[in-house]
Amino acid sequence: MRGRDDEWTELMLSANAGDSIAYRRLLESVTPVLRAGARRGLARAGQPVDQAEDIVQEILLAVHLKRHTWDGTAPFAPWLLAIARNKLIDTLRRRGRRVFVDIDDFAETLPSEPPRETLPASEVTKHLEALPARQREVLQSIAVDSASIKDTAAKLSMSEGAVRVALHRGLSALAAKLRTV
Amino acid sequence: METDRLIQALAADGADRYRPVGQVLAASLLVALPVSAALLLSTLGLRPDLSQAMHNPFFDLKFVVTLALSLSAITVALHLSRPEATAKGWRLLLLAPLAILGLAIGAEAMLPHRTSAMTRLVGHNSMLCLGAIPVLSLPILGAALLGLRRGAPSRPVLVGAVAGMLSAGLAGTLYAAHCVDDSPLFVATWYTLATAIVAGIGALLGPRVLRY
Structure with a gap:
């Protein structure tokens, strides 16, 4: 996954330099990974996985509004996955689920399943x-x-x-x- | 809304990208500090023998301790404002003011004294210290939490507590100019207790204010 992380880091550096096309490509590239992680987390908490898209969108909004907290000298993926985990935990808590943090939900693996049709959130x-x-x-x-x-x-x-x-x-x-x- | 639509909107929004947490925190602290300073001057005032006291190294040391607390807490709070940050190692930084205090207590113990250690620890007005530092902290704590809202902390309770510590450090720096008790034993007891109170308030507010 080294190659993908480097690619993300470079895209985010370009995005911070004002390149909105790089920014869009970055968000499009992280979305399937976030979606797979959100599905895993929901499934493990016994929640319907069709709510994954809401979590994905909440993560994307947080990434966008907090992107100044990313340190450009550090790799992008750990920062992204930390936000993703926080948002997943928050969502599950709001639904009254006891949450045990499992850092593997957003492990840095690409989804094995082919991207299926996603429901609009x-x-x-x-x-x-x-x-x-x-x-x-x-x-x-x-x-x-x-x-x-x-x-x-x-x-x-x-x-x-x-x-x-x-x-x-x-x-x-x-x-x-x-x-x- | 479909996710690629949202991404389109996010990509179109280029604003507000560059102001880092440290800058926002500094700006809000600079607004709050004069408020607390004015509060101190208009109520308690400075100690009457201030110019003489400045020749006493133990008086000066109070400022070293409170400023060390403020600076280490600011550093840790800014570090923890990044979502992927862990507290490991950084927490030790918060012990720096206690280490300075420990050395100072040792140094004071080696000097001859007219009063007992217990008398110095109890001091003249410990209850005022315990009340004044938290009260002077409140404007600073409010500003610190507002500034830290710009961050994305994964541990808002901890960051809230650290915000409380930095506020108590700065408020203690102000209060030290009024406080007539200079013994490191007094500082280690009452300033530390006051800091714990403010840290507790910060920890309570943290999750409410700092969630993003």
Whole structure:
């Protein structure tokens, strides 16, 4: 797994230098690993594995909002897997499960099963609807309609700066809402 | 929402990337310290013989101990703000102020004294020390926890306790300028107890405030 870790570390370094394509590739590359770990953790706790996608999305949001805590001189994978474990434990605790930390759920192995069809997660969608209108419109435009910041600004008659602020606030608010359910 | 849609939104959000935890913590402490200092000056004030006391090495040593506590606790708190960090080894750093105190107690014991060790330990106003340090700590603890929210600690109880220690260290530094008891025995007893109280408050608040 050495090669993959190095690749992640390089992508994250590029991302921190402002390369959003590298950042997107990184998030896409870590997602199957997170999904496999979330499924393993849920299965072991006797929970339905179809909730894995909610956990994956919560991990991705935390990775995004806490990426400044990654030390660029250290490898990326241990940092990522620590966040993933915390989020899995939090989720299971919120459901009243006794949690025994098993560091193997997010062991650094690729999923052996072929990527199967994933269900759209419901938690983010639910909380998206409760966001202030501006944040929701911006998030929907960029995430669901795949519009750029520029197009979103034009469509909603906002400045690009205001779109960026609304996007960031919306993502932070989503993470906060996921944390408290 | 499908996950690749979320990733699209995350990739579009480039803002707010560079402010590290240390910077945010420093900024919030710089706001809180004057508040606690003003609180001390407006209520208890400085000790009347301050300029004379400064010639007493045991008076100066109080500041060395409280500042050592503050600095080691800040270092450990920042370390533990990274999700993959472990406390192993780093916890020893928190013992540095106690080591300094131990040496100071040894040094003081070798000097001739007019008062007994117990009298020096009990001091003039231990209860004030025990109350004032936690009260002066509160604005600092609030600021420290707010600053540390920028981090992603895996052990929020521990980080909360360490935040309490750093707040008690800084509050102790302020209070030491009022406190007329200079014996290391007094400091080792009452400052340490006050620090434990604030660390306990921090440990209680940690999981509520620092979860991310």
